[in-house]
Amino acid sequence: MINTLNESHFHEKIKKIYACEYSAVTEHKIESYIADVYSQKNGIFEIQTGSFSHLRHKIEFYLSKKYRITVVFPFAQEKTILTKNKTGEIISKRKSPQHKNYYTCFRELTSLVSFILNPNFSIHLLPCTVIEERTAEKEKVQTKNNSRRFLKDYTKTGKKLESTGKIYILKTKQDYRNLLGTLKDKDFTFADLKETLKNEKISIKERNLRSFVWVLEKTGIIHRAGTDGKKIIYSAKKI
Secondary structure (H helix, E strand, O other): OOOOOOOOHHHHHHHHHHHHHOOOEEEEEEOOEEEEEEEOOOEEEEEOOOOHHHHHHHHHHHHHOOOOEEEEEEEEEEEEEEEEOOOOOEEEEEEOOOOOOHHHHHHHHHHHHHHOOOOOEEEEEEEEEEEEEEEEEEEEEOOOOOOOOOOEEEEEEEEEEEEEOOOEEEOOHHHHHHHHHHHOOOEEOHHHHHHHHHHOOOOOOHHHHHHHHHHHHHOOOOEEEEEEOOEEEEEOOOO
């Protein structure tokens, strides 16, 4: 099998789920690229757990060849952290307080904004229940790629998929507009959107929410309808 030696259990498991669901093959070579999952009927599926920007050239190529391409973004809606010592003995197991949601992807989606309204492009937001495995360290350590701003006393050693939830598909303008909740047919400010999602028990970091608004404005799904003092008024009404 091509190119799978460095893949995580998490990525590999989701790839197999999609291959089974769509009667597809994995690791399918298309000229100089390798598609995670390929189905003659449903096109290409790329499972992306990290930065979306790495996919830009790949997606541009697939679309130029008229392939249908779906980017699958699995996120940890529920996460259990399992920590072991150096001998593999479990020393702690706890639920993570972090709960990601459908809005989590929008910071990454900014790098793919030019593809969003292409009729051959779509995104699957896939909520997952995962186990994150860690190994305790005697001292605070950096990661291999030096990505930690602050050193931690553990090393992440893997992520395992426990279960998946209901997929939310982003393909049409209405799919994106529906994420505005009760504001999808109204004028609103950023503060209105923040309050509406809070009332709907949706927890989202402000930077992710601003990315969400940016993507929707950039693609014309919402537009600026005026101002209220210093506040920008957006509208999701169809124009």
